[in-house]
Amino acid sequence: MAKQKSDESPVQALERLTRLIRAGEHVGDLNPAQWGALRYLSRCNRFSNSPAALTRYLGATKGTISQSLIALERKGLVEKSGRPGEARSVALTLTAEGEKRLAGDPWNVIDVLLDPAGGKGRRKFAAVLGNLLDALTVSRGLPSFGVCATCRYFREGGAPDDVKGKHWCLNYEEPVTRTEAEKICASHDPA
Ligand code: SF4
Numbered sequence: 001m002a003k004q005k006s007d008e009s010p011v012q013a014l015e016r017l018t019r020l021i022r023a024g025e026h027v028g029d030l031n032p033a034q035w036g037a038l039r040y041l042s043r044c045n046r047f048s049n050s051p052a053a054l055t056r057y058l059g060a061t062k063g064t065i066s067q068s069l070i071a072l073e074r075k076g077l078v079e080k081s082g083r084p085g086e087a088r089s090v091a092l093t094l095t096a097e098g099e100k101r102l103a104g105d106p107w108n109v110i111d112v113l114l115d116p117a118g119g120k121g122r123r124k125f126a127a128v129l130g131n132l133l134d135a136l137t138v139s140r141g142l143p144s145f146g147v148c149a150t151c152r153y154f155r156e157g158g159a160p161d162d163v164k165g166k167h168w169c170l171n172y173e174e175p176v177t178r179t180e181a182e183k184i185c186a187s188h189d190p191a
Contacts, residue, residue: 024106029075033060033068035105038077041094042102045183047172048145049092050083053186057145077101146188148181153189 006013025032036058041049044057055065069092072078077098083089094102114122137144148154148167154176158168165175171187 021106021109024109027106028104030101031068033058033064034072034077035107036060037065037068037072038094038098038102039105039107040184041078041092042099043184045176045180045185046091047169047174048184048186050186051090051092054092056143056186057184059142072098143186144188144190145184145186146190147184148176148188150191151185151188152191153187154181154191 153171162175165177
């Protein structure tokens, strides 16, 4: 079979690619907002797993997020709990079943499609998309949701003797582990 080449402009290609993958988010018992919530909760740090942060990240309405969380809780994919010391604050956690569900994320196909591009191609792709996203969020005054390494509050190795994490966050005044430092944060402020 002859290889098909797309003649679309970058904008058209991105729009169609997104539309085709998004169509897969309607198959099964989840919808796009619920998939978005599962993804976000698998990537965010412990300071950012709240309904308000999720709402800001997805750029959705409070009502949509509230309904999505009720549905995800009912399906056993997300759990709500209290946050120690914050009486009215809710912490959201993916259940083991929620983690498992992400293995079937329709967006995983991008990883497969990127395989032939190799490591260099992936880095280029990530850089181009990252730049586009940064430009859009800055121009609209949206939160960056970056990771600790690029945050002005991060002090690498700032808590060498703390058993809860060797790094330090000046914003939350809490230690941060290496694994957590690689997660996205609702309070990220570019350095
Ligand atoms: S250093 Fe920045 S990104 Fe990391 S936890 Fe603190 S506020 Fe969030």
